[in-house]
Amino acid sequence: MDDRVAREVPELTSQTPTGMAVPPERRKMKLSPINRRRWQNFKANKRGYWSLWLFTALFVLSLFAEFIANDRPFMIKYDGGFYFPAIVTYAETKFGGEFETAADYRDPYLQKKIAEKGGSIYWPPIKYSYDTHNLDLPTPAPSKPTWLLTEEQCKSVVERKKLSGCRDLEYNWLGTDDQGRDVAARLIYGFRISVLFGLILTIISSTIGVAAGAVQGYFGGLTDLLFQRFIEIWTSIPSLYLLLIISSVLVPGFFVLLGILLLFSWVSLVGLVRAEFLRGRNFEYIQAARALGVANSTIMFRHLLPNAMVATLTFLPFILSSSVMTLTALDFLGFGLPPGSPSLGELLSQGKANIQAPWLGLAGFFSIAFMLSLLIFIGEAVRDAFDARKTFS
């Protein structure tokens, strides 16, 4: 039965012409009712809604990683002036040091120099960046989280630095990896790079995929046939092996990896968008637009694309999570980002290599699992929000 039966159509318009007395009023920018309803539906899915906020908050926080975990303080008051080492690189001589090289603020010598002039240093919560080697490790790297250390283990460092006990050490909240780098700092930076990479990959590959699908679906016929055969051949290439080969030839940087993954990821949306366009091009309002003489490109953009966007948006969170997964997998295998970059995949592979240091594997596993779960929850909520038949009461 048709659902229009139950819905009452309010009598909104009078059937009588009311003349030209209506002043032209401009419309306000607001969500169309259909989108408002979707937003309500999205909010009704509490888990997805909170996941979205949590994920956004984490992502925004990680964008400011330099102010959370850094081996440079974010501000120094020195000699009546203010310095912002997190943003600007200063020479050591600025603070009374001897060398023209960049200042190493973790160096007790420099800290003493600043203190002598009555300056004060404002550190971020974590005093390590992703590539800072902790030189005062009490145990051989990988070293335990500081709060798990026994006084016995701390003794050497405590004595050398003339501290009173383990509590006074600089904390490695999640321990260090096998090169003495702080795991918490690497997680924050690794999360940022994963999400950024995933987002960029998703956006570019979706744009290409939607455009390709739109052209195929709208024009159909021979264009569609040739394009489909090409995609079939293209997707039958075993992409992972090709990725391994290419990344052993090219120096794998952020953008090289992005380009390589893009080669294969754009096809994921093509079929979906193509089907939407094939279906949509025979709608009566598309026919009507054609009868008005509206150009093909305009029809595709104004009328058909919004239809396809529903399907696309529903898939985006899932594509994002699979992009993150791909990068993590490559990093894990050692074919991903260049050595030294903070990456979740690399953390996992360290965890595998150092079973005796479970904090590596656990930190990597939980952060990846948490991030992907958030994305999947968001994706589910988006999918439900766009489902016209689903009603939330």
Place this chain on the structure above:
Amino acid sequence: MSGALLEVKNLSVAFRQSGKEMLAVDGVSFEIKKGETVALVGESGSGKSVTALSVMKLLPYPTASHPSGSVHFKGQELLQLPENKIRAVRGNDITIIFQEPMTSLNPLHTIEKQIGEILLLHGGMTGEPAKKRILELLSQVGIPNPEERLGSYPHQLSGGQRQRVMIAMALANEPDLLIADEPTTALDVTVQAQILKLLKELQTRLDMAMLFITHDLGIVRKIADRVCVMQRGKIVEQGDVERVFTKPEHPYTKALLAAEPKPDPAPLQPQAPVVIETDDLKVWFPIKRGVMRKTVGHIKAVDGVSISVRQGETLGIVGESGSGKTTLGLAILRLISSNGPIVFMGKTVQGLKFKEMRPFRRDMQIVFQDPYGALSPRMSISDVIEEGLWVHHPNLSEEEREQRVIRALNEVGLDPETRFRYPHEFSGGQRQRIAVARAVVLEPKFVVLDEPTSALDMLIQAQIVDLLRDLQKRKNLTYLFISHDLRVVAALASRLLVMRNGKVVEEGPAGDLFKNPKSDYTRALFAAAFNLDTAPGGVVNQ
């Protein structure tokens, strides 16, 4: 009364939508005696289907609920009956046939299997006796050569035959009450007449009661004994058909009865210039077979049609579904490719490229059948109407454009203040007005109207017909009016063209043609449409 087979008392149905309860049916009471036909008439959304479905408890519970009421059937209270008991009633004592025979039949099962399933479920009948019963049923509903049809799939049958199979399934267990939910709305008029005749015959033979749901008063008059008129979930009037039709009491019933479109067609204009002309126009779709996709034949959707319409006239094109009338309209507007010259205002438009065609598009417009599909749901109606202006008058200032939109809305009788709303906020009739506004905002000379009234309720149909006629007079428009509804065509067309299987059967001035149809097919078509009479075998499709 105790003699009633079905007694519905003070029945209400509510639907819950985003936390709010909405009453779809509000305190409806009626009864059906054995062997009697009761019709429920009303516009779409008046709650007639919901009423019928709640008799069988087929509504989507718990979204739907019954705040009040009782349904008594043969001494049982159906609303209180648990699901497993009501299943025994469904398909056995009460059966239903729906509007759309294609979607009501499982496309993957043969006819034999579909009917056999019902026999198995309710009577445990299998094997030879079941087959015998199926054949008996099929011949009862008038399917020729039932033995050959047993192995057929639904798509191999015509719409009328599918509906006959549906009826055979409904009758399989000789029910006491048959609910027919708009069983003929999706069918052609000639087939509709046959199905109605069949239902009437079967009813008398099996002595069963029938609850007939329809929006068509002509059918009510033909088939029903008593009628209940529904408006907004309430029965506003009920009584014997004779009485209601001759002495209606409620103003709504009176309005419904008066809703017939007034016949006042545009006069013939023998002196006026020819606006559009085709000569032997063909739209053939190739049938390709084999590995090399060789063209082995053609589906001749439009096969050699010549038309010529003068300014200010309306050419009505009538025919059953599949006769090629819509294809002809699209081909004339060059929305699908065709062969044969098309001349518009003295200029050949056949063969022009998309861009070369654009200047002509301003003068030739189209209004489609489905008011729900013809407007993009994501654009406000101001955007919908403006779109043509962007293409054809790109240099208009924002204010001028707005003024033209307002003028177009005024012309179609809509409040211009509503122009920032979205299509779903309007009713079907209002949407159709918006579609007309989109066409007239460009000040066209020629408009193709492709069944513009078919999806609308009777009352609204008459309003749209009046609107179209009014616009034609004021702007000296030329119409090509495509419809299967002869009453609407009679109200508008100055000339008439009858099509069948892509070919022209008959053509001429509408007045003459309606009075003296020459071919048997046209006669059968008119008889079916105006009197719901069936034609002798062979003239029309079965």
